Amino acid sequence: MKINGKGMLKTEVLPNNGIQELHQNITHQEKLKVIEYHFGKIMETLGLSLDNPSLKNTPKRVAKMYINEVFKGLDESNFPKISFFENVSGYREMVVVDNITVHSYCEHHFVPFFGKAAVAYIPKDRVIGLSKINRIVQFYASKPQIQEKLTVEIGQKLKDLLKTDDVAIYIEANHLCVASRGIKDKESVTKTTFFSGKFLKDKEKARFINSISK
Ligand SMILES: Nc1nc2c(ncn2[C@@H]2O[C@H](COP(=O)(O)OP(=O)(O)OP(=O)(O)O)[C@@H](O)[C@H]2O)c(=O)[nH]1
Numbered sequence: 001m002k003i004n005g006k007g008m009l010k011t012e013v014l015p016n017n018g019i020q021e022l023h024q025n026i027t028h029q030e031k032l033k034v035i036e037y038h039f040g041k042i043m044e045t046l047g048l049s050l051d052n053p054s055l056k057n058t059p060k061r062v063a064k065m066y067i068n069e070v071f072k073g074l075d076e077s078n079f080p081k082i083s084f085f086e087n088v089s090g091y092r093e094m095v096v097v098d099n100i101t102v103h104s105y106c107e108h109h110f111v112p113f114f115g116k117a118a119v120a121y122i123p124k125d126r127v128i129g130l131s132k133i134n135r136i137v138q139f140y141a142s143k144p145q146i147q148e149k150l151t152v153e154i155g156q157k158l159k160d161l162l163k164t165d166d167v168a169i170y171i172e173a174n175h176l177c178v179a180s181r182g183i184k185d186k187e188s189v190t191k192t193t194f195f196s197g198k199f200l201k202d203k204e205k206a207r208f209i210n211s212i213s214k
């Protein structure tokens with residue numbers, strides 16, 4: 001992958017189908033340079049001067065923020081290390097982790113949506129380190145997407161990791177693309193759920209929903 005002095009990708013190496021291939025084929029440093037260059041161009045197009053001392057480093061900051069922080073969930077190698085423990089006590093009830101902070105980005109407008117998640121599962125042979133549930137939620141939240149996708153992705157991953165079908169997820173979030181632009185409704189909240197295994201039954205669904213703060 002070749003990048004010119006300003007960090008712009010040479011057009012002949014740009015793949016026809018865009019970002020996905022670009023993402024896979026260039027290094028971490030190259031991604032930073034490409035985003036810095038293009039974000040600087042967006043700012044200049046808006047009429048902002050990169051000579052302004054306060055704005056000068058903004059393209060670099062945005063590139064670092066995208067790659068190393070808010071969109072780090074686009075890179076599977078950032079998936080957290082997960083600790084499991086044998087379910088030695090034979091615990092067969094629901095484990096609920098409530099009030100998990102969620103910060104994500106709307107893929108349609110590239111502005112944040114944020115709120116909280118609740119996760120429940122019924123263990124089989126293994127239990128997961130509690131904080132790892134928060135880490136998994138935060139990993140999947142760290143990319144541009146819609147809330148429905150985030151909800152399902154967390155649910156499916158926990159089923160795989162915990163080797164149980166019995167998983168439930170609840171997410172509620174405020175979307176800045178709804179609150180601060182467009183319809184400008186600050187009060188509306190979006191609520192999404194994922195239920196699988198025993199949580200498909202009305203009784204277990206209700207037990208989960210009643211046990212979390214909404
Ligand atoms: N289903 C779903 N839609 C979302 C989510 N986040 C944002 N959206 C919506 O994506 C839609 C994009 O609609 P468009 O008509 O293409 O964009 P727009 O002209 O900016 O729409 P407005 O927001 O209505 O001004 C909007 O209705 C957003 O509210 C999400 O997490 N899930």
Ligand SMILES: [Zn+2]
Binds near residue numbers: 178
């Ligand atoms: Zn949006």
